[in-house]
Amino acid sequence: MEALQTVIDKLEQLEERYDQLSNLMADPNTLTDNDKLRTFGREQSELEPLITKFREYKANQQALKEAEAMLSDREMAEMAKEEVASLKIHDEELMDDIKLLLLPKDPNDEKDVIVEIRAGAGGDEAGLFAADLYRMYTHYAERKRWKLDVMSSNISGIGSIKEIIFEVRGRGAYSNFKYESGVHRVQRVPTTEANGRIHTSTATVAVMPEAEDVDVQINENDLRIDVYRSTGHGGQSVNTTDSAVRITHMPSGLVVTCQDEKSQLKNKAKAMQVLRTRLYNLELEKRQTELHDQRMSQVGTGDRSEKIRTYNYPQDRVTDHRIKLTLSNLPGILNGDIDELITTLQTTDQAERLRAAGMDEN
Numbered sequence: 001m002e003a004l005q006t007v008i009d010k011l012e013q014l015e016e017r018y019d020q021l022s023n024l025m026a027d028p029n030t031l032t033d034n035d036k037l038r039t040f041g042r043e044q045s046e047l048e049p050l051i052t053k054f055r056e057y058k059a060n061q062q063a064l065k066e067a068e069a070m071l072s073d074r075e076m077a078e079m080a081k082e083e084v085a086s087l088k089i090h091d092e093e094l095m096d097d098i099k100l101l102l103l104p105k106d107p108n109d110e111k112d113v114i115v116e117i118r119a120g121a122g123g124d125e126a127g128l129f130a131a132d133l134y135r136m137y138t139h140y141a142e143r144k145r146w147k148l149d150v151m152s153s154n155i156s157g158i159g160s161i162k163e164i165i166f167e168v169r170g171r172g173a174y175s176n177f178k179y180e181s182g183v184h185r186v187q188r189v190p191t192t193e194a195n196g197r198i199h200t201s202t203a204t205v206a207v208m209p210e211a212e213d214v215d216v217q218i219n220e221n222d223l224r225i226d227v228y229r230s231t232g233h234g235g236q237s238v239n240t241t242d243s244a245v246r247i248t249h250m251p252s253g254l255v256v257t258c259q260d261e262k263s264q265l266k267n268k269a270k271a272m273q274v275l276r277t278r279l280y281n282l283e284l285e286k287r288q289t290e291l292h293d294q295r296m297s298q299v300g301t302g303d304r305s306e307k308i309r310t311y312n313y314p315q316d317r318v319t320d321h322r323i324k325l326t327l328s329n330l331p332g333i334l335n336g337d338i339d340e341l342i343t344t345l346q347t348t349d350q351a352e353r354l355r356a357a358g359m360d361e362n
Contacts, residue, residue, distance in 0.1 A: 003358055007099065011054045018044060018051045050101040057094040063087055099359045100350060108209035108284075109175035114151070114277045115207050118163045120183065122201025127160025129186040129311075130203040132334055134164055137180075139336025146170025151270045152258045165274060167210065174209045179345040181207045182306045188313030198314060202307075210273070211280035218276060224248040225268070230259035247271045254278055309341075323348045 021044040030036050064087040070080035117133050119126040141148045147169045154162040168177065185202050193199065230244040244259035245267040256278070258271040310319045311330060318333050318341070319326045325344050327333065333341070 004095070007095070007102070007359055010102065011050070011098065014047060015051050015054060018047045021047075050098065053094060053098050053101060057091070057098060060087060060091050060094060064091060099354055102359065103350065103353050103357065106175070106178075108178075110172060111174045111209040112167060112169040113173045113177045113207055114165065114167050114210050114274060115177060115180070115205065116163070116165045117161065118204045118206075119161060120202035120204050122186075122199065124156075124158065124160050124192075125186075125190045125199055126201040126203060127156060127162055128158070128190075129184075129201050130161040130164070131155075131159055132186070132311075133184060133203055133205065134161060134166075136334045136336055136338065137166075137168075137177075140338055141168050141170070141173075141336075143336055143339075144170055144173075144176070146173055150260060151274055152256075152260055167273075174207070175346075176342050177207045178209075179342060179349075180205050180308075182308035184309050184311065185307060186311045186313070188311075206281075208277045208281040209284070211276040216276045216280045216283075218249070218272075218279070222249060222251050224250060227264060243267060245271050247275055249275055249279065252279065252282065320345070 021040050024030055025037060025040050025044070030040065064084065067080050067083040067087055070076045071084065073080070115137060117130050117137075119130040122129070138148055148166055149169070150164065150166045152163070152165040154164070156162065183202050183204055185200060187198055187200050189196055190199050224247070226246040226248075227242040228244050228246070229242055243262055243264045244257065245264060246255065246257045247268070248255050254275060256271045256275045258267040258274070261267045261270065308320065308322055310321070311334070312319070313330065316328050316330050317326050318328075318330055320341055323344055325341065327340060329337070
């Protein structure tokens with residue numbers, strides 16, 4: 001009850017601020033100041049979903065009191081009992097919604113993402129698994145009606161992927177993809193295995209919110225840009241001009257290459273976007289490490305060295321080790337049906353954040 005009262009006190013303060021903002025925006029002095037009007041309007045807009053839900057909660061509380069008062073009336077008792085039960089359920093649902101709205105929002109959640117997949121241990125089999133993961137994310141993005149664009153790739157003739165970097169554009173892309181960072185492991189019998197032995201291979205996935213120009217400022221003097229002829233599978237030349245681009249950011253040591261486009265300008269633009277996003281991600285990782293020192297999240301750190309999921313072909317199952325969730329229908333999952341995994345990771349993360357904020361009790 002103490003935790004609930006703390007939430008109510010916080011909500012009353014925010015409702016008071018919401019009403020204050022209405023008065024401020026109606027003030028003649030504000031109406032003539034576009035900057036102030038915009039600032040107050042943005043703040044009130046951010047508060048509106050929470051205050052609307054809180055007012056619905058208060059109305060439900062009032063209805064609950066009235067229904068409970070009718071329990072002593074013998075003629076109305078049975079009807080009142082049903083009403084009380086229904087209102088109590090709705091009361092809990094509203095408070096759960098309110099608590100989630102009170103949690104600080106990840107400012108990157110609505111951003112587009114850049115995803116990097118790299119083959120790990122396991123040779124060609126690891127490269128084939130990396131290709132499976134890429135197809136899984138491609139189908140998942142299609143289901144969400146998001147746009148996917150390959151920025152850089154290193155693919156062998158057998159369909160094995162050594163490395164692929166792609167962008168996913170769509171509202172909420174990062175809020176869904178961000179839980180995929182880490183080591184993915186596959187257990188299966190390779191087609192080249194004559195004795196039917198199960199092999200274990202890995203691929204690494206890194207998910208980064210796409211940085212905008214305002215997020216990261218890059219000094220051109222800190223860059224070394226090299227151009228060269230792009231190569232295809234096996235190293236053969238696929239272009240007679242120096243269209244491939246390699247950008248080295250000297251202060252951080254980061255190196256980005258791009259050769260997928262025939263235009264040097266397009267390759268440079270894509271390489272700069274990847275570089276900008278990696279630099280932004282470095283800063284994010286630094287902040288997350290500081291936060292992680294204070295709180296260990298159940299869904300993991302997002303560290304690309306952390307084993308997060310196993311895809312077991314012989315047993316037709318996928319296990320997410322962070323939340324101890326095992327699902328069957330591995331072919332469907334590799335075809336992009338990963339909503340249950342993503343949703344469970346999101347709700348687990350929300351529950352952990354509620355505990356950390358002291359709002360996990362009714």
